[in-house]
Amino acid sequence: xxxxxxxxxxxxxxxxxxxxxxxxxxxxxxxxxxxxxxxxxxxxxxxxxxxxxxxxxxxxxxxxxxxxxxxxxxxxxxxxxxxxxxxxxxxxxxxxxxxxxxxxxxxxxxxxxxxxxxxxxxxxxxxxxxxxxxxxxxxxxxxxxxxxxxxxxxxxxxxxxxxxxxxxxxxxxxxxxxxxxxxxxxxxxxxxxxxxxxxxxxxxxxxxxxxxxxxxxxxxxxxxxxxxxxxxxxxxxxxxxxxxxxxxxxxxxxxxxxxxxxxxxxxxxxxxxxxxxxxxxxxxxxxxxxxxxxxxxxxxxxxxxxxxxxxxxxxxxxxxxxxxxxxxxxxxxxxxxxxxxxxxxxxxxxxxxxxxxxxxxxxxxxxxxxxxxxxxxxxxxxxx
Amino acid sequence: xxxxxxxxxxxxxxxxxxxxxxxxxxxxxxxxxxxxxxxxxxxxxxxxxxxxxxxxxxxxxxxxxxxxxxxxxxxxxxxxxxxxxxxxxxxxxxxxxxxxxxxxxxxxxxxxxxxxxxxxxxxxxxxxxxxxxxxxxxxxxxxxxxxxxxxxxxxx
Numbered sequence: 001x002x003x004x005x006x007x008x009x010x011x012x013x014x015x016x017x018x019x020x021x022x023x024x025x026x027x028x029x030x031x032x033x034x035x036x037x038x039x040x041x042x043x044x045x046x047x048x049x050x051x052x053x054x055x056x057x058x059x060x061x062x063x064x065x066x067x068x069x070x071x072x073x074x075x076x077x078x079x080x081x082x083x084x085x086x087x088x089x090x091x092x093x094x095x096x097x098x099x100x101x102x103x104x105x106x107x108x109x110x111x112x113x114x115x116x117x118x119x120x121x122x123x124x125x126x127x128x129x130x131x132x133x134x135x136x137x138x139x140x141x142x143x144x145x146x147x148x149x150x151x152x153x154x155x156x157x158x159x160x161x162x163x164x165x166x167x168x169x170x171x172x173x174x175x176x177x178x179x180x181x182x183x184x185x186x187x188x189x190x191x192x193x194x195x196x197x198x199x200x201x202x203x204x205x206x207x208x209x210x211x212x213x214x215x216x217x218x219x220x221x222x223x224x225x226x227x228x229x230x231x232x233x234x235x236x237x238x239x240x241x242x243x244x245x246x247x248x249x250x251x252x253x254x255x256x257x258x259x260x261x262x263x264x265x266x267x268x269x270x271x272x273x274x275x276x277x278x279x280x281x282x283x284x285x286x287x288x289x290x291x292x293x294x295x296x297x298x299x300x301x302x303x304x305x306x307x308x309x310x311x312x313x314x315x316x317x318x319x320x321x322x323x324x325x326x327x328x329x330x331x332x333x334x335x336x337x338x339x340x341x342x343x344x345x346x347x348x349x350x351x352x353x354x355x356x357x358x359x360x361x362x363x364x365x366x367x368x369x370x371x372x373x374x375x376x377x378x379x380x381x382x383x384x
Numbered sequence: 385x386x387x388x389x390x391x392x393x394x395x396x397x398x399x400x401x402x403x404x405x406x407x408x409x410x411x412x413x414x415x416x417x418x419x420x421x422x423x424x425x426x427x428x429x430x431x432x433x434x435x436x437x438x439x440x441x442x443x444x445x446x447x448x449x450x451x452x453x454x455x456x457x458x459x460x461x462x463x464x465x466x467x468x469x470x471x472x473x474x475x476x477x478x479x480x481x482x483x484x485x486x487x488x489x490x491x492x493x494x495x496x497x498x499x500x501x502x503x504x505x506x507x508x509x510x511x512x513x514x515x516x517x518x519x520x521x522x523x524x525x526x527x528x529x530x531x532x533x534x535x536x537x538x539x540x
Contacts, residue, residue: 103408103412105414107462108414114408
């Protein structure tokens with residue numbers, strides 16, 4: 001077997017089926033753990049299959065677009081983009097303005113998306129530039145960037161809107177005359193995309209149009225990977241120095257990946273909120289990055305590798321746990337809050353576990369590569 | 385200065401997005417139509433309320449509604465044109481007369497009141513249409529406490 005880094009051909013070793021299973025389990029610890037949790041919790045929750053299916057379909061349609069927005073930065077080696085929250089904020093600003101202008105339904109969603117584009121691009125460029133200054137520490141940088149931009153978002157929404165940015169409707173503006181209310185109703189566009197083409201199978205509502213939009217994004221990602229820019233991103237993701245030596249503008253490529261992710265996150269947030277039907281002005285975006293990243297990791301993705309399949313498996317397992325945990329908690333302990341605590345704890349735990357596993361794998365791989373290199377050098381010396 | 389093909393594409397893309405935004409603002413503008421079956425007095429003329437009117441709006445997902453004298457119903461519509469399907473009965477036990485009327489709603493008005501007796505009498509829009517003005521909430525200004533961050537740094 002030829003090692004990609006050393007070029008050294010190691011003798012082929014026969015792997016036993018037991019080791020194969022063990023290797024598969026080690027590589028898919030998080031999804032397997034979640035399958036196990038769900039397998040225990042589903043019977044305890046007492047929910048019918050139809051109810052679970054309906055809930056899962058709704059949540060896949062609501063969250064997939066947001067989670068898919070995380071794939072491109074991973075491709076560019078920038079890890080899990082906690083900065084997607086910036087895009088979510090841009091989407092929310094678009095929705096607030098559109099609600100005040102009374103643009104309803106699908107046109108309202110499209111207009112909110114258009115408004116979010118320049119804001120997302122600006123924030124994405126800022127985020128990308130800062131991440132370029134902190135190479136190798138992109139995730140923590142993105143996470144802290146959220147707090148920084150959240151402060152600016154609050155400044156704009158709480159003080160500038162109604163004073164600098166005209167907001168006229170009393171249902172949106174705070175009674176004091178400026179600032180946006182805690183909750184903005186999106187009733188006029190609630191589920192307008194979901195209901196555009198919707199079919200019912202066995203009582204389960206399938207929002208066909210939302211799935212078409214998600215499918216289009218999947219196709220875009222598949223196509224994008226094959227483009228010159230996509231190939232550049234993969235090269236940058238594999239090795240920045242090699243990519244630079246090959247003539248790729250590494251910094252620019254990384255910024256573009258973050259910009260694309262931020263813009264898509266803005267769109268995703270609008271799709272998410274149209275399904276919910278209301279916008280929690282100051283908190284809707286705060287946990288969205290965390291939950292999307294957790295869902296992606298539950299699907300078997302890692303910091304440096306994620307596929308479209310990981311997104312759908314992750315969103316299914318993660319949200320299945322979300323649905324059944326409170327009822328399972330009630331059945332076990334007589335208190336639904338146990339389930340609530342459990343699912344929050346699991347969200348954070350899965351990110352921690354995935355990060356630990358990623359670091360462990362990386363260290364193992366580098367020490368294995370070093371050992372193989374040493375062996376290759378030794379063999380070379382012996383041959384001389 | 386020669387403009388490159390890429391620049392032309394970028395200009396075209398921006399123009400397309402702006403056009404799309406403009407189009408969305410026009411076709412997606414929502415209005416609330418309040419249909420009144422009330423006696424209207426204007427410029428010395430009077431239009432008496434009708435006994436019963438069945439109303440629906442073309443393109444609206446809302447069910448048709450029935451209103452009797454001195455009643456009001458509301459419909460929500462998108463765009464600046466609304467076609468009303470009306471069926472009115474002037475007095476109890478009278479014949480039902482079907483009428484389809486199209487009205488133009490001014491872009492700047494969120495809500496409009498349409499006085500049906502005046503509309504059915506064939507009066508101009510200035511007579512039967514007026515703006516519905518919402519009275520702003522001037523209650524307790526401290527009623528809504530804004531919660532921005534549950535993890536905010538506090539004095540410890």
